[in-house]
């Protein structure tokens with residue numbers, strides 16, 4: 001590809017992740033000839049991130065190549081290329097080399113970056129997000145090389161589950177009492193925690209990390225009482241922060257994320273945003289920001305279509321899901337265990353629907369080992385919001401089997 005400096009594209013997408021890939025698809029649904037440039041800071045092109053913590057460890061027929069997104073689409077991709085500034089008035093972006101590119105329409109799909117802890121720099125410590133993290137963990141982890149995971153959220157739980165199922169001895173350090181305690185009501189968080197222990201995971205609950213030390217092929221993680229947990233690799237998942245810096249510097253409106261309207265337009269003309277970075281108007285739940293892949297895919301595609309002239313309102317409420325050992329779930333809306341919850345279990349307590357309420361209005365639904373029910377969950381949220389489904393009517397509203 002020619003030098004970027006001075007080039008001009010109909011569509012420029014900042015970020016080479018899930019929302020970016022979906023946006024290319026969306027643009028191409030309506031415009032098969034406009035020029036498209038994707039600028040991604042990572043060393044790899046867009047990859048379906050859920051596979052990095054699940055399928056690539058658990059399904060022998062999987063591969064990083066198969067997890068790559070955007071096969072067959074006609075567009076230009078520049079990996080290892082970070083956008084350093086955007087100028088909405090001039091319709092230009094600048095990249096690290098200093099090159100300037102002019103755009104017709106711009107999409108901000110910069111996602112989120114992992115929070116970090118005060119640990120020494122080492123390629124044995126991964127803030128797990130990218131294909132390169134997966135490759136490195138594959139090299140390091142093994143039956144003779146234990147791993148420490150830090151964080152009791154999605155990454156900590158999923159990587160612990162995946163590695164344990166690969167015969168790796170895992171110590172999981174987290175600052176709550178139970179695994180996924182911020183997400184699940186106590187009944188399910190306890191069940192998950194017991195399941196992890198039953199699979200041989202060493203659980204260090206209620207612990208904070210106070211530092212780390214490096215020695216040859218080992219990393220030591222120091223916890224509260226001063227003891228050091230040694231392993232060949234450390235995977236940290238302590239949350240992420242949306243990458244809003246470019247938008248902020250360009251004077252684009254930002255709250256918890258880059259604020260977009262119902263068409264996914266930012267406050268700057270011809271600039272759209274989608275995915276983890278975007279604060280959007282959910283038709284069921286109001287303004288929110290979502291850090292899940294279904295949201296990135298649907299919003300990215302929708303933004304792409306609108307950039308290509310569709311002018312459609314985004315009215316989708318996304319789902320998310322996970323698998324942890326033999327349990328799995330799908331969910332819609334806000335799953336925050338600080339909310340009031342109503343639990344509806346099946347007879348043998350293997351499956352449940354959990355309703356999360358604020359002021360007696362359902363904000364989220366967890367479908368624990370319950371499948372094909374996300375439309376019902378959306379319907380419950382809508383009827384509850386509209387006052388057509390009371391708290392007392394929730395038990396049985398969605399079948400648990």
Ligand SMILES: Cc1cc2nc3c(=O)[nH]c(=O)nc-3n(C[C@H](O)[C@H](O)[C@H](O)COP(=O)(O)OP(=O)(O)OC[C@H]3O[C@@H](n4cnc5c(N)ncnc54)[C@H](O)[C@@H]3O)c2cc1C
Nearest residue numbers: 015017018019041049050082083111275276291292293296
């Ligand atoms: C290991 C893992 C497993 C996951 N599993 C699930 C799951 O099972 N279910 C689920 O719902 N969600 C899951 N998620 C979350 C989901 O992957 C994210 O919500 C989704 O990737 C967000 O897409 P995005 O395009 O907004 O951001 P990303 O996919 O993070 O992409 C953003 C991209 O922008 C690039 N970028 C940022 N700033 C710049 C810049 N200035 N210039 C150039 N490029 C830039 C970044 O390098 C990155 O490549 C998982 C996430 C991870 C890390």
Ligand SMILES: NC(=O)c1ccc[n+]([C@@H]2O[C@H](COP(=O)([O-])OP(=O)(O)OC[C@H]3O[C@@H](n4cnc5c(N)ncnc54)[C@H](O)[C@@H]3O)[C@@H](O)[C@H]2O)c1
Nearest residue numbers: 151152153154155156174175237238239240291320321322
């Ligand atoms: N199945 C899925 O939907 C899925 C899977 C993997 C990742 N993701 C996404 O990836 C992102 C990253 O996931 P994550 O697990 O890092 O975030 P998370 O928000 O799920 O969990 C963060 C966890 O970090 C811990 N923590 C927070 N601050 C800490 C500190 N200072 N010291 C020690 N522990 C601390 C807490 O235990 C908390 O549960 C999120 O956006 C998440 O939505 C989603």
